[in-house]
Amino acid sequence: MSASDLPATRLTPEKIRSWLVDRVAYYARLPAEEIGADVPLAHYGLDSVYAFALCGDIEDGLGLVVEPVLLWDVDTITELTDHLAELTAD
Secondary structure, eight states: OOOTTSOGGGOOHHHHHHHHHHHHHHHHTSOGGGOOTTSOGGGGTOOHHHHHHHHHHHHHHHOOOOOTTHHHHOOSHHHHHHHHHHHHHO
16 A cells, blocks of 8 residues: 555554555565564564664655654554554644
């Protein structure tokens, strides 16, 4: 799923979560079906390099600017989804 054509105000938490699952699956080199939204991101071996890349993807794909340190403040896709959904509500 690509959210890049949607303005941030039209993004639902479900769309954000699905998009994040796809991105984490890409970086973890796993099928999206194997990515759990409540599994710690560290479980998938995502390190600081991937954190920077994912933040760039979030900006490009979702139109939201986030600092890489955010990925150390959230542990799971669900927590990241909640944070990003709050940004779209503003």
